[in-house]
Amino acid sequence: MSKCEQCIAKQLNSLNSMTTEELKKVSACKTTRYYKKGDVIFDEGETLHGVFCVRSGVAKLTKLSANGKDQTVKLLGKGELLGQRSVISDERTNLSAVALNDIELCFVPKNEIVTPLHENQNFSFDVLQSLAKDLRPAEHDLINMAQKSVKQRMAETLIYIQHVFGVDSSGALNVILSREDYASIVGTATESAIRILSQFKKEKLIATSGKHITITDLEGLKRVE
């Protein structure tokens, strides 16, 4: 089995501040789990017994709102941690996690995280900083949602995905989402998401081929109102 000490994913998150000793323990305890596209990793309201670290693939965090629609709160890629907050705050999960494509996760039991949090000042402070930093995009998203048009939010979503998850060899966004997924991120009706993407295509801001989307005019997308 692969070792956490050498894992690339680890360098992207606060596990990097663990001591070699601690990492070895994590390595010994962790299990690797595979999920297929659409699989539920955990559900809202579950009690988690550990955190998940994304080794490959992309997951989404969603919440079912009162009107029955799913709202996607965040996309998570390589190195990002799932369930960290629930484990730290000792609360049930607030959101569901679903695999957006085939995904490989390392599951680290709660204890291997919580014990070092109490013992290793560096680790603890690092996690503290990362949580503090997590709040900024949360606020940013709230403001976007409140102040920007659906069209603008869609444009920003496309730009965000390209920025964070990159493009494949053909230049298309590396993350493949359905129109419904886009609607769920942007917070709009599926038909509206479809319409806006069609419009962006007509305006030559993007090129689409099925679910594959390529940003062809980044500056144009940034100017969308």
Next chain:
Amino acid sequence: MSKCEQCIAKQLNSLNSMTTEELKKVSACKTTRYYKKGDVIFDEGETLHGVFCVRSGVAKLTKLSANGKDQTVKLLGKGELLGQRSVISDERTNLSAVALNDIELCFVPKNEIVTPLHENQNFSFDVLQSLAKDLRPAEHDLINMAQKSVKQRMAETLIYIQHVFGVDSSGALNVILSREDYASIVGTATESAIRILSQFKKEKLIATSGKHITITDLEGLKRVE
């Protein structure tokens, strides 16, 4: 000068996990500051040299969005900390803080917070937990903004304010906000906020007298669509 060790506000936040020793130091360093309604406590992008603890009064955290409108992200009352995140993450402030009424704040220099964070495991873990818990309402607000109508958001805002800040002897909300403030919280045009509050009044969900608002039908407000 009043002592932090006995301060009631402290019991509401993570400063409560400091040792008596640490609290005495904080007490010795802290300064009390008074702001009048409308005063800016700090601006977006400032570097903070400490955190503020609300002793009395209410403040709002806002951000100026690209379209020139202010979005209120959070209201803060007694015991809540301002600037905690910026100090922990060592980043500039993301939001501005403005006094909504006359307010009394204790200013605690950065060092008195950061040093204990590195030395006192209990304190550090407590702050960690409180940050983890802070993310939940942030997500909740995002989903509300995305999935609920302006009318629903207004109804929830009124209920929230009553729940968190309570009512005065006449039963009116304890926090006095302008219609523009409400618009900024709900994320809508000021005219829309005015219109909705008028409608709520017509429907006997609330009673208003100038800026004083009384919830007269809580259940009705909860049913608003």
Next chain:
DNA sequence: CAGAAAACATGATAAAAATCATATTAAATT
């Protein structure tokens, strides 16, 4: 207290977005 300024109110209209309806296309299943 008078005058100015800000906040509140409300109508009319325009714009944005949701909903409903119905094709069409793509993907999955047998």
Next chain:
DNA sequence: AATTTAATATGATTTTTATCATGTTTTCTG
């Protein structure tokens, strides 16, 4: 490969919300 199912697309319509306009009331200020 044929059939079913799901996803995408687009038109028509309604609802929601923003914007513009204008008047009234309240609050502030000299």
